[in-house]
Amino acid sequence: xxxxxxxxxxxxxLLIVFIAVTFNxxxxxxxxxxxxxxxxxxxxxxxxxxxxxxxxxxxxxxxxFGLDKPLWLQYLNYWGGIFGRDLGVSLVDFxxxxxxxxxxxxxxxxxxxxxxxxxxxxLGSILGAxxxxxxxxxxxxxxxxxxxLLSSVPFFLLAIVLVFTFSVIVPWFPPGGGFDPVSxxxxxxxxxxxxxxxxVLPALALVLGSVGFWALGMRxxxxxILGEDYITFADSKGLPPQRVFLWYxxxxxxxxxxxxxxxxxxxxxxxxxxVEAIFNYPGLGGILFTAIAGKDYFVIQGIVLMLIxxxxxxxxxxxxxxxxxxxxxxxxx
Amino acid sequence: xxxATAMAASGRRSFSTAALRGILRSPxxxxxxxAGLVMLGLVVLLALFGPRFVNxxxxxVGAVRPSQAPSAQYxxxxxxxxxxxxTIMVLATPQTLRxxxxxxxxxxxxxxxxxxxxxxxxxxxxxxxxVLADSLMTVPGLAIMVxxxxxxxxxxxELMGLTVAALAWMHPTRAIRSxxxxxxxxxxVSVARANxxxxxxxxxxxxxxxxxxxxxASFVGAVSGAILAAVGLEAIGLGPNDVHTLGxxxxxxxxxxxxxxGQWWWWGPxxxxxxxxxxxxxxxxxxxxxxxxxxxxxRT
Numbered sequence: 001x002x003x004x005x006x007x008x009x010x011x012x013x014l015l016i017v018f019i020a021v022t023f024n025x026x027x028x029x030x031x032x033x034x035x036x037x038x039x040x041x042x043x044x045x046x047x048x049x050x051x052x053x054x055x056x057x058x059x060x061x062x063x064x065f066g067l068d069k070p071l072w073l074q075y076l077n078y079w080g081g082i083f084g085r086d087l088g089v090s091l092v093d094f095x096x097x098x099x100x101x102x103x104x105x106x107x108x109x110x111x112x113x114x115x116x117x118x119x120x121x122x123l124g125s126i127l128g129a130x131x132x133x134x135x136x137x138x139x140x141x142x143x144x145x146x147x148x149l150l151s152s153v154p155f156f157l158l159a160i161v162l163v164f165t166f167s168v169i170v171p172w173f174p175p176g177g178g179f180d181p182v183s184x185x186x187x188x189x190x191x192x193x194x195x196x197x198x199x200v201l202p203a204l205a206l207v208l209g210s211v212g213f214w215a216l217g218m219r220x221x222x223x224x225i226l227g228e229d230y231i232t233f234a235d236s237k238g239l240p241p242q243r244v245f246l247w248y249x250x251x252x253x254x255x256x257x258x259x260x261x262x263x264x265x266x267x268x269x270x271x272x273x274x275v276e277a278i279f280n281y282p283g284l285g286g287i288l289f290t291a292i293a294g295k296d297y298f299v300i301q302g303i304v305l306m307l308i309x310x311x312x313x314x315x316x317x318x319x320x321x322x323x324x325x326x327x328x329x330x331x332x333x
Numbered sequence: 334x335x336x337a338t339a340m341a342a343s344g345r346r347s348f349s350t351a352a353l354r355g356i357l358r359s360p361x362x363x364x365x366x367x368a369g370l371v372m373l374g375l376v377v378l379l380a381l382f383g384p385r386f387v388n389x390x391x392x393x394v395g396a397v398r399p400s401q402a403p404s405a406q407y408x409x410x411x412x413x414x415x416x417x418x419x420t421i422m423v424l425a426t427p428q429t430l431r432x433x434x435x436x437x438x439x440x441x442x443x444x445x446x447x448x449x450x451x452x453x454x455x456x457x458x459x460x461x462x463x464v465l466a467d468s469l470m471t472v473p474g475l476a477i478m479v480x481x482x483x484x485x486x487x488x489x490x491e492l493m494g495l496t497v498a499a500l501a502w503m504h505p506t507r508a509i510r511s512x513x514x515x516x517x518x519x520x521x522v523s524v525a526r527a528n529x530x531x532x533x534x535x536x537x538x539x540x541x542x543x544x545x546x547x548x549x550a551s552f553v554g555a556v557s558g559a560i561l562a563a564v565g566l567e568a569i570g571l572g573p574n575d576v577h578t579l580g581x582x583x584x585x586x587x588x589x590x591x592x593x594x595g596q597w598w599w600w601g602p603x604x605x606x607x608x609x610x611x612x613x614x615x616x617x618x619x620x621x622x623x624x625x626x627x628x629x630x631x632r633t
Contacts, residue, residue: 015468023477027484152615154561156568157604160583163592164600175593263470270475274565278587292483292570300483307476315471 005323013316020308024301025078029071087305088298092291098302101287106306108178109283112199113272116206117261123207124214125257129250131215132222135241144215151212155271159205159278166201173201178282202279206272210264217260221253255326262318266311273307369616372609379606380427391417392424392577403598410598413589422602425577428490429560429610432578435494436501436559441552443498444505451506452513453536463510466503474500474562482571490573493566497559504558505551512547516540550621557614564607579603 069077081087087098127144130136150158167175179185180194225231226249234244276285284303291299390396399415401407409418451462481496482488516522517540525539566572567580568587586592586600 012464012468012471015464016472019468020472020477024480027480149612149615152557152611153608154564154611156565157583157607160587160592160600160604164597168593168595266471266473269473270562270565273473273475274568277569288479289569292479295483297483300479304476304480307473311473312471 006320009316009319013312016312017309020305020312021079021082022075024305025075028297028301082305087302090291090296090299092294092296092299098298101299102284102302102306105282105284105287105303106310108281109272109276109285112202112206112276112281112283113269115199116203116272117210117268119203120207120210121214121257121261124211125218125250125254127211128215128218129222129245129253131219132226133245133249135245144212147208147212148216149212150208151210151216153209154274155205155209156274156278158209159202159275162201162205162208163278174198175201176278176280178286202275202281205275205278206268209271210268213264214257217257218253221256222249225249225253258318258322258325262315262322265314265318269307269311365616366620369613369618369620372613373617376426376606376609376613377430379423380430383423384427387420387423389420389424391420400596402596409602410596412585412599413591413596414585418598418602421577421582422579422606425579425582425603426606428573428576429564429579429607431490432494432497432563433556433560433610435491436497436563437552437556439495439498440501440555440559441505441548443502444551444555445509445548447502448506448509449513449536449540452510453517453532453540459510462506466506469500470503470507472500475565478562478566479569479571482566487575488571488573490576490578493563493573494559497562497566500562501555501559505555508547508551509544512544513540516543546621546624550618550624553614553618553621557611557618560607560610560614579607 085099087102090096090098090101093101127140127147130140131144163175166173174180174197178195178198179191180198183191183194185191231244231248234248235241239248272283273285273288275281276283277289280286280289284307288300288303290296291303393416395415397407397411397415397417399411400413401411403410403418407417407419409422411417412421447462447466451459477500478496481499482493485492485496517535522535522539525535530538563572563578564580564583567578568583570584570588572578572581572584580603582603583600586596586603589599591597591599
């Protein structure tokens with residue numbers, strides 16, 4: 001793998017981290033009126049009696065930012081906090097550290113995202129490839145296009161319709177949450193089944209909303225590949241059609257699909273966050289929704305940083321793996 | 334008119350007539366374009382003329398009897414806070430479109446300027462713009478917008494549009510840049526240059542007119558992306574505080590568990606309206622895509 005390729009990607013990763021952190025630091029300082037202060041005031045106004053020790057929260061806040069110090073020192077301190085995995089404390093569940101909240105949420109989001117993306121990517125790619133294949137059943141041409149239209153509709157709208165259909169009209173699935181609230185999370189089969197059962201609808205919303213996107217990309221790619229000379233040659237050589245389809249067609253069409261997967265990952269993640277909010281799922285989206293409702297500013301900030309870092313890292317890994325899969329990039333870049 | 338500019342002009346004309354003939358020849362493409370335009374047209378009509386026929390006071394909390402199913406009196410029912418849903422829908426649709434248009438126009442303007450700069454001048458300018466656009470494209474847009482929206486105390490429609498525009502310029506930048514790179518190598522640009530036209534003249538008289546289909550296609554993409562982002566932000570409670578939008582309507586229905594209580598008339602209409610906008614945009618942009626990329630048209 002060429003050094004300058006790796007160097008370029010590393011630079012890009014660092015740039016994103018730098019922009020994200022700086023942005024997170026500057027935005028609350030640039031906007032008149034301090035979000036934390038106003039959150040605290042709202043809290044006092046709403047609850048009447050003071051349920052949290054406002055003095056302690058405010059002290060934690062001032063200590064965190066050292067607001068009396070010059071801006072550049074505050075900025076350095078901010079970086080120091082991030083390297084020390086200190087993202088502040090929750091204002092709502094004071095004094096729970098933000099990092100703790102995030103750590104308990106990440107597996108949920110990751111699980112949901114990986115599961116639904118693998119399903120929709122595989123299913124969509126196969127359907128899309130079949131659409132371009134002259135020997136494919138005609139029924140596909142009627143069945144798949146509606147999914148392409150569906151892929152333009154935001155995931156969370158599909159989520160609402162799914163909840164209404166499968167939790168209210170026919171109560172087959174739970175309307176929200178990540179597990180049965182009365183059970184205790186353990187590493188056993190019952191818990192796994194329960195978690196899986198709760199993940200069906202959120203995953204379905206993500207799959208229904210993206211399967212058409214993959215089918216669309218795959219079909220376009222497949223059409224251009226099926227026009228290539230080597231496909232004609234493989235056909236006239238008398239190879240079985242299935243073999244031509246899978247090993248000569250799909251195999252080559254998949255590479256650009258992986259590129260679009262890398263590009264689409266950001267919007268899939270944004271969509272998943274909203275779906276989690278609808279289902280009150282215990283992942284990052286769910287706690288983000290709760291944090292926004294409670295104006296829990298540090299939690300919001302922490303989740304935002306987490307989302308940006310995680311995606312940047314994922315794309316970095318994809319970029320490093322990609323040349324191994326596609327020799328053209330390996331030799332060209 | 335010199336021979337060179339005449340040549341350049343005829344080159345442009347033949348490009349556009351070819352595109353036009355293509356539209357007429359391919360029935361499938363025009364049907365997707367027409368369907369998209371019709372769907373969007375319906376939404377725009379509702380947004381433009383609807384507000385004249387409703388009484389805005391019915392959208393205030395407690396104006397009508399709460400939680401009524403659709404009936405002759407309340408055509409789309411009422412929500413749990415005693416607001417008439419039909420009135421809310423009619424008032425909310427134009428605001429959502431406005432946010433999308435503001436963000437789309439601003440994002441597109443930034444994208445167009447940066448794309449032109451990057452593609453036409455190249456060098457260090459190009460490198461900086463490209464790295465910035467590529468890096469920001471890999472950021473989950475929602476995350477950055479959440480930070481802005483959560484920090485702003487009083488959210489308005491205009492501010493919302495600008496927030497969304499902050500992350501709506503990268504795709505247009507890249508699309509325009511790559512087109513400029515290809516157009517500036519065409520022979521009519523060399524002819525114009527040999528003819529003594531200034532660089533700026535080439536940019537505006539030769540390159541820009543040929544970018545129009547791409548600008549149209551990326552504008553639709555930018556607006557639809559902007560509405561997607563705005564509706565998402567609104568649905569998690571970060572929308573404008575003082576007006577109704579389609580996303581905030583969904584937020585309130587979620588907040589009052591309208592789905593679980595079977596009040597389909599609360600969240601149903603905004604979902605239908607939003608879906609109309611997105612499916613319409615999707616059909617329109619796939620239609621425009623085929624005009625902008627003749628290769629796509631030939632293959633399908």
